Amino acid sequence: MRTQVGILGAGPAGLLLSHLLHLEGIDSVVLEDRSRSYVENRIRAGVLEQVTVDLLNDTGLGERMQREGLVHHGVEFAFAGRRHRIDFADLTGGKAITVYGQHEVVRDMIAARLAAGGQILFEARATAVEDIESERPRIRYEHEGEVRELACDFIAACDGFHGIGRAAVSDGLRVYERHYPFGWLGILADAPPATEELVYSRHETGFSLLSMRSPQMARLYLQCDPEDDLKNWPDERIWAELHTRLEVGGGPAVPEGPILQKSITAMRSFVVEPMQAGRLFLAGDAAHIVPPTGAKGMNLAVGDIVVLARALAGYFRQNRTDGLETYSDVCLRRIWKAQRFSWWMTSMLHIFPDATAFDDRLQLAELDYVTGSRPALQALAENYVGLPFG
Numbered sequence: 573m574r575t576q577v578g579i580l581g582a583g584p585a586g587l588l589l590s591h592l593l594h595l596e597g598i599d600s601v602v603l604e605d606r607s608r609s610y611v612e613n614r615i616r617a618g619v620l621e622q623v624t625v626d627l628l629n630d631t632g633l634g635e636r637m638q639r640e641g642l643v644h645h646g647v648e649f650a651f652a653g654r655r656h657r658i659d660f661a662d663l664t665g666g667k668a669i670t671v672y673g674q675h676e677v678v679r680d681m682i683a684a685r686l687a688a689g690g691q692i693l694f695e696a697r698a699t700a701v702e703d704i705e706s707e708r709p710r711i712r713y714e715h716e717g718e719v720r721e722l723a724c725d726f727i728a729a730c731d732g733f734h735g736i737g738r739a740a741v742s743d744g745l746r747v748y749e750r751h752y753p754f755g756w757l758g759i760l761a762d763a764p765p766a767t768e769e770l771v772y773s774r775h776e777t778g779f780s781l782l783s784m785r786s787p788q789m790a791r792l793y794l795q796c797d798p799e800d801d802l803k804n805w806p807d808e809r810i811w812a813e814l815h816t817r818l819e820v821g822g823g824p825a826v827p828e829g830p831i832l833q834k835s836i837t838a839m840r841s842f843v844v845e846p847m848q849a850g851r852l853f854l855a856g857d858a859a860h861i862v863p864p865t866g867a868k869g870m871n872l873a874v875g876d877i878v879v880l881a882r883a884l885a886g887y888f889r890q891n892r893t894d895g896l897e898t899y900s901d902v903c904l905r906r907i908w909k910a911q912r913f914s915w916w917m918t919s920m921l922h923i924f925p926d927a928t929a930f931d932d933r934l935q936l937a938e939l940d941y942v943t944g945s946r947p948a949l950q951a952l953a954e955n956y957v958g959l960p961f962g
């Protein structure tokens with residue numbers, strides 16, 4: 573098989589690239605290791621930046637999001653027994669975020685690609701990329717019990733943190749990395765969220781976050797040990813910790829309900845540079861990971877793809893290579909700002925196991941300062957609703 577752009581991975585990055593290329597009249601094939609139902613039901617991120625929402629609307633992917641997404645004009649911070657609302661609309665000149673699950677975005681993108689006759693091969697695992705320094709790179713993959721080959725002009729590795737794309741070029745890449753001494757236990761609960769807006773809570777017993785997927789479905793997170801086992805977290809313990817950490821400063825009781833999904837995710841900050849080797853381009857989690865506090869992961873993947881799609885359109889439609897040459901540098905400027913923001917939010921809101929009493933006081937002073945200063949709030953809000961794409 574042959575195509576113009578061979579895409580590894582049907583996550584938000586790979587699917588959006590295939591869609592944007594299609595709008596430019598460029599052919600692509602997406603190879604996805606997992607089944608369609610698996611990727612459509614994988615619960616992950618939930619917050620879309622204003623720029624992501626605008627892009628989905630402008631490119632014809634926003635119809636269901638407009639109907640079902642929850643537009644939020646602010647979030648709450650809770651710490652030291654107090655609560656503060658951060659009013660994004662007021663601080664950013666009217667911008668907002670939209671709560672709409674990543675799996676819903678993925679469903680909308682798959683539906684749009686298939687309706688337009690796009691090719692997504694599910695249960696097609698890429699095993700190798702070859703000849704990326706030549707003009708005819710190739711992807712080897714396994715599908716329906718056979719080893720097959722996809723010949724391309726370019727390869728986009730959108731295959732996530734554990735994919736093969738980055739590993740294939742790891743020799744020439746510089747890695748920048750930080751691990752955190754905690755993880756997040758996340759649950760999806762068949763229970764209404766206690767508040768309409770998200771609550772980020774810094775509590776002596778650990779961070780917790782109240783989010784949602786709909787007015788009937790809460791998505792809740794608790795700081796935990798990154799090596800912890802779900803066996804140590806029966807439902808009663810999860811609810812007890814959520815009550816302790818979230819019902820502070822006069823906040824409402826957290827309604828309980830059946831827990832539909834539970835997982836523990838370790839946290840890291842990770843970036844590789846450059847995000848390109850020959851005709852192979854890395855995008856999304858394949859190139860960078862942020863700790864989740866601040867919800868930047870999926871939004872960063874979208875930002876990379878906007879730059880890559882524009883670069884590939886320049887090449888195929890106008891025979892220009894400048895966009896391809898600057899792809900990595902343009903993306904990395906936005907990525908490092910989101911890394912900084914995610915690291916800062918994480919550091920400000922979590923309990924570090926080795927924190928001294930002095931560190932503790934500094935952290936509370938930072939929260940007190942940020943929530944009490946309009947310039948500091950504006951900086952937080954500007955980053956939270958999303959910086960412009962490169």
Ligand code: FAD
Pocket residue numbers: 580581582583584585586603604605606611615616617618619674696697698699730731732733734735736835837855856857858864866867868869870871873
């Ligand atoms: P992915 O969504 O990972 O997509 C990569 C795709 O490639 C996958 O479908 C995978 O199956 C496929 N693939 C991998 N290897 C191969 C191969 N060899 N051949 C073919 N296909 C392959 N972000 C937030 O902002 N908030 C959150 O709460 C949050 N929670 C998260 C929880 C978890 C468990 C994880 C892993 C991530 C979470 N993230 C969160 C981050 C966010 O979901 C990611 O940033 C986002 O999914 C990045 O999209 P992507 O398309 O780059 O990668």
Ligand code: DHB
Pocket residue numbers: 616617618619770781783784791864865866867868
């Ligand atoms: C969600 C995840 C985040 O990391 C975050 O900062 C806010 C919300 C969520 O899954 O809803």
